Amino acid sequence: MSVIGEMTRAGAFRKLSAWRSERAALWFLALMIGTLSVAPLTRLVWAAIAPEGVPDVARLLHLIGTQKVLQATFNTVGIALSATLLAMLTGTLAALLVALTNLRGKQLWVFTFILPLMIPPQVIALAWIQALSPSSPLLTGIAGMFNGLGLTLHLGNQQPLYSATGIIILLGLHNAPLVFLTVRAGLRRLPADLVEAARITGASPLRVLFTVILPLARPAIFAGAALSFVAAAGNFGIQAMLGIPGRVPTLITLVYQRLNSYGPSALPDMAVLSLLIALITFAGLALSRYLGGRRDVRVSGAARNIRQSLGGWRLPVEGMAWLWILITLLLPLSALVTTSLTRGFGQALNWQTLTFENYLNALWQYPAIHQAFFTSLGLTLLAVIILTVASLFLAYFLSWQRNRLVSVLQMSTELAYALPGIVTGIAAILFFLKPLPLINVSIYGTVWIILAAYLSNFLALVLRPTLAGFAQIERSLDEAAQISGASFMRRMRDILMPLAAPSAMAGAILVFLTALNEIQVSILLVTSSTQTLGPMVIFLDEGGSSTLAAAVGCLMILIILLFMLLASLFAKRLPEGVLPWRA
Numbered sequence: 001m002s003v004i005g006e007m008t009r010a011g012a013f014r015k016l017s018a019w020r021s022e023r024a025a026l027w028f029l030a031l032m033i034g035t036l037s038v039a040p041l042t043r044l045v046w047a048a049i050a051p052e053g054v055p056d057v058a059r060l061l062h063l064i065g066t067q068k069v070l071q072a073t074f075n076t077v078g079i080a081l082s083a084t085l086l087a088m089l090t091g092t093l094a095a096l097l098v099a100l101t102n103l104r105g106k107q108l109w110v111f112t113f114i115l116p117l118m119i120p121p122q123v124i125a126l127a128w129i130q131a132l133s134p135s136s137p138l139l140t141g142i143a144g145m146f147n148g149l150g151l152t153l154h155l156g157n158q159q160p161l162y163s164a165t166g167i168i169i170l171l172g173l174h175n176a177p178l179v180f181l182t183v184r185a186g187l188r189r190l191p192a193d194l195v196e197a198a199r200i201t202g203a204s205p206l207r208v209l210f211t212v213i214l215p216l217a218r219p220a221i222f223a224g225a226a227l228s229f230v231a232a233a234g235n236f237g238i239q240a241m242l243g244i245p246g247r248v249p250t251l252i253t254l255v256y257q258r259l260n261s262y263g264p265s266a267l268p269d270m271a272v273l274s275l276l277i278a279l280i281t282f283a284g285l286a287l288s289r290y291l292g293g294r295r296d297v298r299v300s301g302a303a304r305n306i307r308q309s310l311g312g313w314r315l316p317v318e319g320m321a322w323l324w325i326l327i328t329l330l331l332p333l334s335a336l337v338t339t340s341l342t343r344g345f346g347q348a349l350n351w352q353t354l355t356f357e358n359y360l361n362a363l364w365q366y367p368a369i370h371q372a373f374f375t376s377l378g379l380t381l382l383a384v385i386i387l388t389v390a391s392l393f394l395a396y397f398l399s400w401q402r403n404r405l406v407s408v409l410q411m412s413t414e415l416a417y418a419l420p421g422i423v424t425g426i427a428a429i430l431f432f433l434k435p436l437p438l439i440n441v442s443i444y445g446t447v448w449i450i451l452a453a454y455l456s457n458f459l460a461l462v463l464r465p466t467l468a469g470f471a472q473i474e475r476s477l478d479e480a481a482q483i484s485g486a487s488f489m490r491r492m493r494d495i496l497m498p499l500a501a502p503s504a505m506a507g508a509i510l511v512f513l514t515a516l517n518e519i520q521v522s523i524l525l526v527t528s529s530t531q532t533l534g535p536m537v538i539f540l541d542e543g544g545s546s547t548l549a550a551a552v553g554c555l556m557i558l559i560i561l562l563f564m565l566l567a568s569l570f571a572k573r574l575p576e577g578v579l580p581w582r583a
Contacts, residue, residue, distance in 0.1 A: 127553065226288035255524075473496065
């Protein structure tokens with residue numbers, strides 16, 4: 001009996017120890033997410049409502065009612081809605097073309113169509129500005145070609161992109177891949193039986209498209225529209241590069257300009273504007289969810305690939321598809337490369353003007369660029385490591401130990417990811433401006449505040465694929481290890497982490513590609529001694545170094561391409577669908 005008693009007590013002790021280690025891990029995650037996401041956002045709301053410690057609704061309404069804020073709000077909503085409509089149209093057409101037709105070369109076409117989404121928006125804006133500038137080498141060469149043919153091509157003296165229309169077009173093109181990805185995923189889940197039944201009854205392909213396919217794909221279309229709206233409203237790179245010189249104020253550029261002009265004293269007002277941006281974002285999400293869910297379109301049936309032959313239209317359609325890539329991707333990037341290879345912006349590229357000096361300066365001669373690159377690389381790698389480990393533990397609790405606290409943690413991570421990056425930046429400044437309690441150290445103005453904002457903003461990006469990985473793991477494996485006496489940490493280390501690692505690695509790749517060149521979060525947090533790579537393009541262009549900015553932008557694109565190709569090499573080891581550029 002004593003032996004049995006000892007075994008019982010030992011088993012009870014192991015269970016208690018495992019329970020304590022699980023609770024410790026959960027509360028550590030709660031402390032991390034609470035400090036990095038919940039507390040800063042709470043501080044942001046309180047600073048907007050009660051900057052002096054007492055709610056002041058009159059001040060809040062007065063600030064929102066000023067002419068500048070009203071104009072910026074109107075521009076933000078109008079631009080975001082218009083850009084979303086453009087993204088919906090182009091992204092849906094691209095998804096229909098890829099998912100439902102026998103288009104040749106899909107893998108390469110999808111890669112090139114997705115690529116603008118991977119390129120930082122400030123680099124995309126710079127490329128288009130240089131492509132359509134009246135003094136650009138590209139347009140100068142086109143004008144010379146027209147003149148040689150006896151035609152006259154008049155180039156205006158004004159940059160056409162410095163306008164609300166220019167911002168809408170670039171945002172729409174930049175966000176179209178977001179709609180494409182969600183609609184393509186929705187089309188893959190369509191039951192082929194309904195489409196085949198409609199074809200058997202004699203319905204034409206267009207009628208099948210408008211009466212069967214598009215109604216069933218409506219939730220996916222509006223889900224993509226929601227992502228596009230959020231991205232458009234919070235896109236700092238394109239709005240700043242085009243809106244500031246074009247005198248088209250938006251809320252996000254107004255926050256940037258006022259904070260640069262007045263410093264931390266403007267934080268209470270910037271908190272109000274940040275809260276307004278957040279409300280616009282959530283209103284767009286709510287509207288999209290309402291429009292996408294007004295009718296129940298769930299149907300039963302096997303999901304199979306639906307293919308419609310293009311027949312005699314195949315060659316013209318393929319020509320139009322590749323012409324789209326030529327205009328929207330190769331045209332601006334070729335202008336960026338051309339500018340980076342000349343000594344001065346506006347020079348025609350020939351053997352006399354060709355130079356690699358800009359690349360040599362970017363790589364070796366400018367310490368600020370080196371520092372920005374290594375700061376971004378270090379912060380990105382550190383964020384990837386921390387977020388990957390945190391997502392593995394959080395996914396365990398969300399999958400098998402869900403309770404109210406775990407649900408709140410998930411909601412907090414999703415909220416932090418849904419908010420525009422500049423809102424996260426303002427919240428981080430407000431929360432970390434004063435010295436931290438207990439240790440009495442302020443991280444404001446250091447790289448650590450940028451890391452804190454990265455951890456807050458990108459956790460959900462790693463968590464989503466990690467959750468998908470845990471959904472494919474048999475829980476009986478963990479239960480068997482638990483019965484055999486394995487501790488929580490040992491089960492995580494030896495069983496669960498290796499099985500979920502491919503999914504977590506896919507999320508880590510997305511975070512790396514996003515954070516290395518990002519600008520939305522760090523633009524308000526960088527200082528002269530803590531530069532990151534993303535804002536460097538804007539700073540160089542504003543300083544008049546257009547050719548050097550073009551060279552830095554080309555190097556950023558090259559880094560992105562290399563990592564995308566490297567990730568593609570390991571695509572077979574990753575869960576299907578986690579690399580968005582894979583067809």
